[in-house]
Amino acid sequence: MRRRGGRKRSLGTRVPPAIPQGPNQRWSLDFLSDAFAEGRRFRILVVVDDFTRECSALVADTSLPGLRGVRELEIIIAQRGRPAVCVSDNGTELTSMAVLRWSHEIRIEWHYIAPGKPTQNAFIESFNARLRDELLNETLLTSLALVRAVLNAWKDDYNNARPHSALGNLTPAEFAARSAPARCSTEPHGLKYHRDSPHCWMNRGAQTIGCNLAAMGASLVGVLARRRDQTLLGNLFTFSAQSNVRAIVP
Numbered sequence: 152m153r154r155r156g157g158r159k160r161s162l163g164t165r166v167p168p169a170i171p172q173g174p175n176q177r178w179s180l181d182f183l184s185d186a187f188a189e190g191r192r193f194r195i196l197v198v199v200d201d202f203t204r205e206c207s208a209l210v211a212d213t214s215l216p217g218l219r220g221v222r223e224l225e226i227i228i229a230q231r232g233r234p235a236v237c238v239s240d241n242g243t244e245l246t247s248m249a250v251l252r253w254s255h256e257i258r259i260e261w262h263y264i265a266p267g268k269p270t271q272n273a274f275i276e277s278f279n280a281r282l283r284d285e286l287l288n289e290t291l292l293t294s295l296a297l298v299r300a301v302l303n304a305w306k307d308d309y310n311n312a313r314p315h316s317a318l319g320n321l322t323p324a325e326f327a328a329r330s331a332p333a334r335c336s337t338e339p340h341g342l343k344y345h346r347d348s349p350h351c352w353m354n355r356g357a358q359t360i361g362c363n364l365a366a367m368g369a370s371l372v373g374v375l376a377r378r379r380d381q382t383l384l385g386n387l388f389t390f391s392a393q394s395n396v397r398a399i400v401p
Contacts, residue, residue: 171202174330178207178234179275182215182242183283188293195302196220197282198227201238201274203327204318205310207231209282209302211295217247224253236260238272 171177183195196210210223228234237254239245241263254261264271286305292298311324318326 174200174203174327175232175234177201177236177238179272180220180237180239180245181272181275181279182244183279183287185283185287185292187295187298188291193295193298195298196223197275197279198224199275199278200234200323200327203323203330204274204278204315205323205327206278206306209306211298211302213295215244217244217249220244221249221253233257234259236262238262238264238275240264240269240272241266 177200179199179201181197183197184192185195186192191213193211193213194215196208196215198207199205200207207227208223212219237259239261244250246263251261269276282305286301290301292301309323311322314320314322315326321329
């Protein structure tokens with residue numbers, strides 16, 4: 152008798168993920184299942200930032216395949232930025248080739264918890280329990296439009312009005328705002344650059360070079376003035392990385 156083999160599982164990363172130290176370092180994803188009043192079932196895609204505890208998305212529909220999940224993640228990334236790591240269980244939607252191909256193309260590491268170990272994704276499991284106890288088990292849901300409306304209202308309240316003890320009694324939105332990366336203070340023309348971005352370092356370097364050139368020019372002017380060399384003084388210019396060329400008149 153031929154024995155049936157087990158289900159093939161994805162070969163994503165399975166080592167324990169690092170503890171997040173900032174926003175967008177690790178997102179957790181999971182699916183919830185519930186039913187309308189007449190018995191027809193629907194599913195909810197849940198996305199949570201493990202550091203700020205913000206709920207990034209609650210997407211409800213009667214069917215949520217892998218391609219649909221990829222589209223929803225692209226919408227979130229366009230609004231919030233790209234995560235370094237995504238953590239999920241081994242559900243068929245999140246182990247599909249569509250998800251694996253997409254995460255490889257945009258270079259997002261995908262970590263799968265060990266099968267049968269939901270505690271390895273404890274942040275989103277705690278969130279799911281709260282969502283089910285406070286909303287899904289207490290609301291008579293009759294249509295998909297109603298489900299989406301109550302989910303959006305609950306998500307807004309959770310992110311913006313409910314303090315979290317693990318965040319110093321701040322709401323997730325307040326904690327995320329305080330944890331946002333600092334901006335460079337030397338930003339030309341109102342552009343906002345991260346302090347570690349190449350744009351910011353280039354701007355700082357240009358300012359340093361400009362200051363050095365200005366100091367050298369001032370020293371040279373003093374030397375030429377003492378020597379009474381009016382011809383060179385008339386043709387001397389100092390250059391600055393932050394301003395136009397200025398003629399120096401003795």
